[in-house]
Amino acid sequence: MELFQYLAPTKVIFGRGTEARVGELCKEQGARKVLIHYGGHSAKKSGLLDRICQALDAAGVSYVELGGVVPNPRLSKVYEGIELGKKEGVDFILAVGGGSVIDSAKAIGYGLTNEGDVWDYYTGKAPAACTPIGAVLTIAAAGSEMSNASIITNEDGWLKRGAYSPYAYCKFAVMDPELTYTLPPYQTASGCTDIIVHSLERFFVKPNVKQLNLTDGIAETLIKNVMRNVKIALKKPTDYDARAEIMWSGTLSHNDITGDRTLGDWACHQLEHELGGMFDIAHGAGLAAVWGSWARYVMPTNPARFAQLAVNVFGIPFTAGDEEKIALEGIEAMEAFFKSIDMPTKISDMGIELTDEQIKELAYKCSFKNTRTIGGFKALDINDMEAIYKLAK
Amino acid sequence: MELFQYLAPTKVIFGRGTEARVGELCKEQGARKVLIHYGGHSAKKSGLLDRICQALDAAGVSYVELGGVVPNPRLSKVYEGIELGKKEGVDFILAVGGGSVIDSAKAIGYGLTNEGDVWDYYTGKAPAACTPIGAVLTIAAAGSEMSNASIITNEDGWLKRGAYSPYAYCKFAVMDPELTYTLPPYQTASGCTDIIVHSLERFFVKPNVKQLNLTDGIAETLIKNVMRNVKIALKKPTDYDARAEIMWSGTLSHNDITGDRTLGDWACHQLEHELGGMFDIAHGAGLAAVWGSWARYVMPTNPARFAQLAVNVFGIPFTAGDEEKIALEGIEAMEAFFKSIDMPTKISDMGIELTDEQIKELAYKCSFKNTRTIGGFKALDINDMEAIYKLAK
Numbered sequence: 015m016e017l018f019q020y021l022a023p024t025k026v027i028f029g030r031g032t033e034a035r036v037g038e039l040c041k042e043q044g045a046r047k048v049l050i051h052y053g054g055h056s057a058k059k060s061g062l063l064d065r066i067c068q069a070l071d072a073a074g075v076s077y078v079e080l081g082g083v084v085p086n087p088r089l090s091k092v093y094e095g096i097e098l099g100k101k102e103g104v105d106f107i108l109a110v111g112g113g114s115v116i117d118s119a120k121a122i123g124y125g126l127t128n129e130g131d132v133w134d135y136y137t138g139k140a141p142a143a144c145t146p147i148g149a150v151l152t153i154a155a156a157g158s159e160m161s162n163a164s165i166i167t168n169e170d171g172w173l174k175r176g177a178y179s180p181y182a183y184c185k186f187a188v189m190d191p192e193l194t195y196t197l198p199p200y201q202t203a204s205g206c207t208d209i210i211v212h213s214l215e216r217f218f219v220k221p222n223v224k225q226l227n228l229t230d231g232i233a234e235t236l237i238k239n240v241m242r243n244v245k246i247a248l249k250k251p252t253d254y255d256a257r258a259e260i261m262w263s264g265t266l267s268h269n270d271i272t273g274d275r276t277l278g279d280w281a282c283h284q285l286e287h288e289l290g291g292m293f294d295i296a297h298g299a300g301l302a303a304v305w306g307s308w309a310r311y312v313m314p315t316n317p318a319r320f321a322q323l324a325v326n327v328f329g330i331p332f333t334a335g336d337e338e339k340i341a342l343e344g345i346e347a348m349e350a351f352f353k354s355i356d357m358p359t360k361i362s363d364m365g366i367e368l369t370d371e372q373i374k375e376l377a378y379k380c381s382f383k384n385t386r387t388i389g390g391f392k393a394l395d396i397n398d399m400e401a402i403y404k405l406a407k
Numbered sequence: 408m409e410l411f412q413y414l415a416p417t418k419v420i421f422g423r424g425t426e427a428r429v430g431e432l433c434k435e436q437g438a439r440k441v442l443i444h445y446g447g448h449s450a451k452k453s454g455l456l457d458r459i460c461q462a463l464d465a466a467g468v469s470y471v472e473l474g475g476v477v478p479n480p481r482l483s484k485v486y487e488g489i490e491l492g493k494k495e496g497v498d499f500i501l502a503v504g505g506g507s508v509i510d511s512a513k514a515i516g517y518g519l520t521n522e523g524d525v526w527d528y529y530t531g532k533a534p535a536a537c538t539p540i541g542a543v544l545t546i547a548a549a550g551s552e553m554s555n556a557s558i559i560t561n562e563d564g565w566l567k568r569g570a571y572s573p574y575a576y577c578k579f580a581v582m583d584p585e586l587t588y589t590l591p592p593y594q595t596a597s598g599c600t601d602i603i604v605h606s607l608e609r610f611f612v613k614p615n616v617k618q619l620n621l622t623d624g625i626a627e628t629l630i631k632n633v634m635r636n637v638k639i640a641l642k643k644p645t646d647y648d649a650r651a652e653i654m655w656s657g658t659l660s661h662n663d664i665t666g667d668r669t670l671g672d673w674a675c676h677q678l679e680h681e682l683g684g685m686f687d688i689a690h691g692a693g694l695a696a697v698w699g700s701w702a703r704y705v706m707p708t709n710p711a712r713f714a715q716l717a718v719n720v721f722g723i724p725f726t727a728g729d730e731e732k733i734a735l736e737g738i739e740a741m742e743a744f745f746k747s748i749d750m751p752t753k754i755s756d757m758g759i760e761l762t763d764e765q766i767k768e769l770a771y772k773c774s775f776k777n778t779r780t781i782g783g784f785k786a787l788d789i790n791d792m793e794a795i796y797k798l799a800k
Contacts, residue, residue: 017422017423018421018422019418019419020419021416022416023414023416023418025413026411027410028410028411028412032410226651226655227636227652228628228629229655231628231629231631231632232628235625238624239621239624258619259619259621262619262621262622266621271659271664
């Protein structure tokens with residue numbers, strides 16, 4: 015079996031009203047001047063930002079605010095945050111939001127502690143530090159609150175790229191499931207798709223890797239749990255238990271407990287990143303739109319692995335010799351599930367009619383101008399990428 | 408639902424031959440003078456210690472050695488380590504062994520960084536620091552490599568007591584399943600019992616706690632995985648996959664991913680600690696010897712929770728209204744499993760014939776001279792403790 019690594023040093027405080035503890039948590043980290051980073055109006059309107067400011071005031075921690083982070087967070091906002099942070103002498107960043115806000119906070123943290131253009135760290139350069147970050151999670155999806163990842167979109171060319179480093183782990187994450195009650199159905203479903211796919215990407219390991227049964231078992235348990243609870247949350251958005259199950263699943267799906275990320279596939283994420291850069295779609299929806307086509311395209315490489323998913327997650331009976339048939343049934347079952355929560359299974363389901371030129375452009379960008387392959391389970395070159403975009407059209 | 412916390416900041420390096428990386432890992436932590444702490448002759452005889460010294464030499468990290476840690480690690484050895492560490496200017500402790508060695512290392516670390524007698528931290532005083540610790544795991548059982556716990560036995564009165572603090576988390580843990588090949592069958596079975604019971608203690612939560620389905624699911628998956636793989640490892644001690652499954656299960660069973668330890672029960676651990684202090688038995692065997700009696704005694708408090716264990720772990724069909732009957736079947740199934748791996752289900756199975764006086768003494772010590780109750784699932788006073796020791800006799 016391949017060597018794996020595991021590191022998830024974030025301190026989690028989970029439960030109702032836990033955002034009240036954010037002042038003491040920042041103080042514990044030695045924060046003196048906090049940048050409160052957030053998205054749109056909802057954090058303000060709901061009173062959440064006021065409660066957070068009160069908690070910081072009570073702890074004697076000063077702060078400055080920067081809102082306006084959008085989904086597929088923009089490099090221009092990151093630059094704005096770096097400038098503000100330098101001007102104000104910020105030594106801690108508190109991200110109040112979902113993955114976009116946390117990712118933007120990480121990018122600002124890189125910019126405040128490393129020389130040169132922060133975009134360099136999203137195109138291959140290794141950062142040497144990051145301003146410490148804490149998160150108050152309001153969207154269960156990206157898992158950025160306990161991952162080393164940050165994904166930023168550069169408006170110059172609409173490139174969506176990731177930076178990964180151990181410096182980017184949040185020092186703490188405050189998780190109050192009630193803060194996700196107001197998330198609209200589409201975002202709830204999209205977030206849950208993202209959660210599921212984070213474990214699927216890890217499940218489809220590189221050919222030389224034998225995943226532990228324990229790790230597979232945790233991944234399968236988590237995927238089934240999210241599939242069950244998203245339906246409850248869509249019916250009743252204020253179901254605390256369902257929101258809590260989804261929230262903790264989102265964190266564990268991306269903190270490597272369901273598999274070391276470096277051993278996984280990630281082709282669907284790369285394919286989606288180009289779609290997200292070009293069309294500004296919801297990340298989870300984009301993943302659902304390409305997953306089935308990717309799965310059908312790569313399944314013949316190892317039908318037994320897809321059959322395991324079908325048997326253990328969807329309860330399809332195992333029949334020796336029928337692996338390929340069972341694998342296809344599993345892929346169909348996953349697509350049926352996506353449809354059942356109103357997620358797309360084709361790119362056109364999102365109202366996007368891709369032209370052949372756009373497909374070529376997507377594949378060209380995704381292959382870094384035809385200089386790389388993607389995918390751990392099966393390596394895909396620019397032609398494979400084009401073929402999958404065409405299948406997913 | 409109750410608030411829970413999660414913190415498991417240890418960096419894990421898992422796989423064959425990973426002990427070769429221990430030099431670079433110590434260096435990464437800024438170690439200049441390492442105390443290599445270990446148990447008996449096997450680490451020397453197997454060549455493991457030599458390989459570790461070579462790795463430290465290659466990294467330019469100097470070191471001093473202290474062996475002789477025994478199961479139920481002794482306070483006298485801890486004092487010896489503190490003295491040596493002070494004399495030698497040790498700034499990092501490398502524990503090479505299982506839970507006993509890691510726990511002893513943590514105790515030495517407390518002694519090197521806190522004023523006064525280190526035993527105070529095992530009787531309620533909160534430590535303010537700990538020398539950084541790394542682990543090379545050679546026994547899969549205690550989970551100390553990723554827990555905040557350290558359990559030490561004071562020969563003066565044979566008291567076995569625990570200290571818990573966030574300072575005690577290992578900075579890194581190197582896990583090579585091959586290092587556990589030579590573990591004898593009894594220690595393998597005892598270790599696996601400890602692993603299973605760590606998740607069982609967490610499964611039986613306090614009455615006001617509703618555990619997440621995800622957390623329960625991970626615990627149930629882990630317990631089933633250990634039950635399966637211990638049988639494989641007992642038949643073929645050099646089965647890499649089985650040893651790897653057990654090793655990672657041991658870590659995850661005690662790093663809070665199967666439940667926040669502060670919300671669990673832990674009565675069986677407390678009851679066993681007194682037995683271990685008095686009779687120096689293998690910890691896992693002691694747990695197996697009392698678990699069934701504890702379970703029968705407390706089950707009427709919440710038969711449905713025991714029924715969940717029976718249904719989800721042992722596949723006993725659920726029948727509404729039959730919870731108590733199903734619960735008992737589950738307890739019997741767990742005891743049958745313990746017997747199947749040659750673990751005791753009574754204290755007398757370990758060759759110990761408890762007298763009434765000894766039972767009184769055990770309960771008196773376990774209740775801290777009749778000043779505390781134990782057990783989160785059901786609080787047990789000194790009379791309950793006596794009753795359970797009698798049942799388990």
